[in-house]
Amino acid sequence: ICLLPLRDWVIFPVVVTPLGVGRENSVKLINDSVVGNNRIIGVVALKDPTIDEPSEEDVYKIGTAVVIRMMHQLPDGVRLIVQGICRFEILEITQTNPYMKVKVRALPEPLVSPEQTIEVEALKRSVISLFQKTVQLSSDMPDELASFPNNVEHPGILTDLIAAQMQRFTTAEKQQILEQADLVPRMELLINLLAREVQVLELSSKVESDVNTEMGKSQREYYLREQLKAIQRELGEGDDRTQEVEELRAEVASAGLPEEAMKAANRELDRIQRMSPGSPEYTVSRNY
Numbered sequence: 001i002c003l004l005p006l007r008d009w010v011i012f013p014v015v016v017t018p019l020g021v022g023r024e025n026s027v028k029l030i031n032d033s034v035v036g037n038n039r040i041i042g043v044v045a046l047k048d049p050t051i052d053e054p055s056e057e058d059v060y061k062i063g064t065a066v067v068i069r070m071m072h073q074l075p076d077g078v079r080l081i082v083q084g085i086c087r088f089e090i091l092e093i094t095q096t097n098p099y100m101k102v103k104v105r106a107l108p109e110p111l112v113s114p115e116q117t118i119e120v121e122a123l124k125r126s127v128i129s130l131f132q133k134t135v136q137l138s139s140d141m142p143d144e145l146a147s148f149p150n151n152v153e154h155p156g157i158l159t160d161l162i163a164a165q166m167q168r169f170t171t172a173e174k175q176q177i178l179e180q181a182d183l184v185p186r187m188e189l190l191i192n193l194l195a196r197e198v199q200v201l202e203l204s205s206k207v208e209s210d211v212n213t214e215m216g217k218s219q220r221e222y223y224l225r226e227q228l229k230a231i232q233r234e235l236g237e238g239d240d241r242t243q244e245v246e247e248l249r250a251e252v253a254s255a256g257l258p259e260e261a262m263k264a265a266n267r268e269l270d271r272i273q274r275m276s277p278g279s280p281e282y283t284v285s286r287n288y
Contacts, residue, residue, distance in 0.1 A: 001065065002029050003042045003090075003100040007049035010174035011064045012160035013084040013109065019043075022077035023052070029099040030071065030078050039068040042088060042104060045175055054100075056093045062179040063088055065106070084160075087181055107181045109156045116184065123187040124155045130194035131162050137201035141165075156183050159190050169193060 004026055011017055021027055033041055044063030051058050065088050070081035087107035095101035112120050128149040135146040145165060152158040163169065163177045173193055180186035252265045 001042045001102060001104055002033055003044060003102045004029055005046050005054045005059050006043055007046055008171050010045050010171055010178055011043050011066060011084050012164045012178060013064055013086050014157050014160060015164045016083045019080040019082050020077060025099045027078050034071055040065055045171055060175055061090050110183050120155050126191050127187060130198055133198050134194060137205060159187050163190055168197060
């Protein structure tokens, strides 16, 4: 089978995905395959995406056989629509130029044994729940994604489809899921990655909420102070008192008071500043 190395990209079985091909040797691989009426090729992720001329050591051993559904020639390469068929393991590289050809062993999707039924169902529910929570918390994932797991019966296919949707997973993390042909360990790995993602998103949401709350509080306080100053100016009673209170604030700030004492003094100054000059309690004194 012809082997197409991919930069920062892991394709899973069943998944339909667009694929851009620009390297000269890779374009020749695609053209030769299609012209030869062989639309099934192998794709595998590069360990180091910066490598231009990959060798056997530069690609992962587990990849995905895909079928080319559509092909469109572009001035700078080829645009494909491919669909994953199954996992494979590379057994031997038989050709390196102008592109790689390899012998592979197919890794079919395992069946769920009767003994695994309950465990797999529990894992499946956990996967769906965590994925839906991830969609709910993510601003860059459309809400419609939350419903598609309900329409996928096979737990292995569901695991691969969800892993393919997680753009925040690294290439290495997706490759780990691809390499786990056994169903239960694969689902457990996905659950761990999704749980981590939910924790990060929840913490980010809390931080953002706290920041917005604090900003809102500061903005409200500023607005109310400006309103108070405007009212005092209209009544002709704010300028002298405001100046005196501000002078007292400066003295309090420079007095080196303990934190609680400083807060109490500022609260009292706020109370005095809000008083009407006619109030019996209104007294501003340097001895305060």
